[in-house]
Amino acid sequence: MPRSRPGNRSGPRERRLGRAVRRAVAGMLVLAAAVGCGNAGELEGAGPTPTAVGPARLWPELTPASSPAFEIGEVNREPVKGVEVPADGDIRRVDPVGIVRAEIDGNPRDYAGAKAPYRDTSRRMADCAEGPGRGKCPVLRPYYRDLTGDGRDDLTLGFRLLPGKTTAVRVYTVDRRRLLQVMAWEDALSGVELAGRSVVIRSPSEVAGYEYRLEWTWDRDQRAMLLTHDEMLRTGPRGHSRHPSASPSGSRSASRSVSPSPSGSSSASGG
Numbered sequence: 252m253p254r255s256r257p258g259n260r261s262g263p264r265e266r267r268l269g270r271a272v273r274r275a276v277a278g279m280l281v282l283a284a285a286v287g288c289g290n291a292g293e294l295e296g297a298g299p300t301p302t303a304v305g306p307a308r309l310w311p312e313l314t315p316a317s318s319p320a321f322e323i324g325e326v327n328r329e330p331v332k333g334v335e336v337p338a339d340g341d342i343r344r345v346d347p348v349g350i351v352r353a354e355i356d357g358n359p360r361d362y363a364g365a366k367a368p369y370r371d372t373s374r375r376m377a378d379c380a381e382g383p384g385r386g387k388c389p390v391l392r393p394y395y396r397d398l399t400g401d402g403r404d405d406l407t408l409g410f411r412l413l414p415g416k417t418t419a420v421r422v423y424t425v426d427r428r429r430l431l432q433v434m435a436w437e438d439a440l441s442g443v444e445l446a447g448r449s450v451v452i453r454s455p456s457e458v459a460g461y462e463y464r465l466e467w468t469w470d471r472d473q474r475a476m477l478l479t480h481d482e483m484l485r486t487g488p489r490g491h492s493r494h495p496s497a498s499p500s501g502s503r504s505a506s507r508s509v510s511p512s513p514s515g516s517s518s519a520s521g522g
Contacts, residue, residue, distance in 0.1 A: 342403070372413045398422060409440075
């Protein structure tokens, strides 16, 4: 959330800032004089720079839309049925394998039957006797961190959607002794990170040398993880060009299949 700006009060910080500005201006004048002399070995110009172009509003005659054109499920806040939370509300004591089993049981079209898209995930759940992240169990190692800011750990969980190469990423929190799913996404993953109150997912792009970067951040008003950033970033070497150009970017949320239901990174505690 943006921080409120304090009132205008003159103090030591403002006075130090004023002195720094004056010193910077004096230094710029000295450098300008030195460049004007044209002495050998002095500063030289870097050449022409791109002209700044301001935003231009297109089609101002169009009436602004008042409702979305696509239903993409921005807010995901869904109680998990069939999973009990201990009386102390400790999410670390909730079985991650049991959470995935509950999702499988609640979505038989996706997991049950020979033609179900994720049929092998259901079959491989039998290999989870030793816990997540071991052997052929499709449930990955769980990670725990306070993403909601309430001082208690939340759960970030992943499991493979087999026989394909897609991985499901889920975030769960506890509210009034109920387990709630507050974020869901499926994709081919390049990496997942936890950063502050955010989950960052990187995925391969169809464009060589680029990847998608999506970031979900906890929103205390919606009480769910909202998709706050969706962008395409360059990962490969930049080609040589005589003219500067902006990297392609833009949202792909509306064009991709979204579930109906980690910038700098920092560490998270596993189970």
